[in-house]
Amino acid sequence: MEKKKLHIVSLSGGKDSTAMLLRMLEKGWPVDLILFCDTGLEFDGMYHHIEKLEKYIGRPITRLKSEYSFEYLLLEHMPRRKNPELFGRKGYSWAGPRNRWCTAMLKQRIIDRYLRNLAKEYELVQYIGIAADEPQRIRNFRYPLVEWGMTEADCLAYCKERGFDWDGLYDIFHRVSCWCCPLQSYDELRKLRKHFPELWKKLRDWDSHTWRTFLKHYSVEQLEIRFAFEEERLAAGLPIKGRAFFDALRERLKEGDA
Structure with missing residues (x-):
């Protein structure tokens, strides 16, 4: 039996994914589920933005979150160590370019587990907010911003025209993600x-x-x-x-x- 398609928007909350979601809805594209994975490390302005966006579109945004806090994983968790020099050391400590454990533990695994359950019943169609001027990040999903030729600057302007300002975060930072990122x-x-x-x-x-x-x-x-x-x-x-x-x-x- 053919599975029913479920159209899922991955919402980081930043300018690109927000612009993608808004334009998809304005164009009448199918949107069945909007997923926001909360790392617990967002600026307050980002949380305000998610609440404002939810009211603006008039539909719920599903929030996912790890059962473990970043602080616990950073400082207290005792993972299995392969490197004997790290035996007995508590916490993962800070991530690096080759070991982005925080992205894996606080976002990707949480999202993947949630989607695996949905995939038992539905054929999933995922929409990712990658802008047209960063195509090197493209994988096997749908990228509406690339299809529309919308750059990062286009996305920010598009959102601001609709009244979204992230409490001024983009007036300060180039990218708005986890505030404690060592990268x-x-x-x-x-x-x-x-x-x-x-x-x-x-x-x-x-x-x-x-x-x-x-x-x-x-x-x-x-x-x-x-x-x-x-x-x-x-x-x-x-x-x-x-x-x-x-x-x-x-x-x-x-x-x-x-």
Whole structure:
């Protein structure tokens, strides 16, 4: 017996997936289920956005969430270790480019488990909000934004025209995802420290209680020293690039370690 198709929109909550959902509904495309997986690490502005979006479209958004918190997995969980050097160490600690455990544990596994249950009864058609100017991420799903030729800039403008502003998050950051992601650029981290000091304080606290530094070359405490040093130099009209800057920064970091 042929299964009935179930059209599922994967909603991260960012500008691209939001624009995709809005335009699909405006065009009358079939949308049976809207999935938002909450990592627990979203900015408050993102949660406000999801609530506003739900009211705007007049239909429910299904929220999924792991039974484990990021903080527990980061600091307390005891996974099976293959590397003997890591035996006895608590928590996964910070993710890296080759080990994005947080994406796997807090999003992908949760979504995959939910979809596997649906797939027993339905033929799933998934819609992913990948913009036309990032096609390198395409896999075996449907990508309406690519079909429509909508770039990231197009998506943001499209959403703003409909009154969505994420409480100003996109006026600060280029990308709006988990606020504590160690794969962010230095520029995004500078903005986090400046605009969200309470989150920066939490980031620093987590980093002080785990065994891998937040970035390969910097702990959060060292980033704090670097960013403060940059501000001092800029105020004095000095550059924050080049050999002279990094020589001076190394000295400042040594002072911080003393």
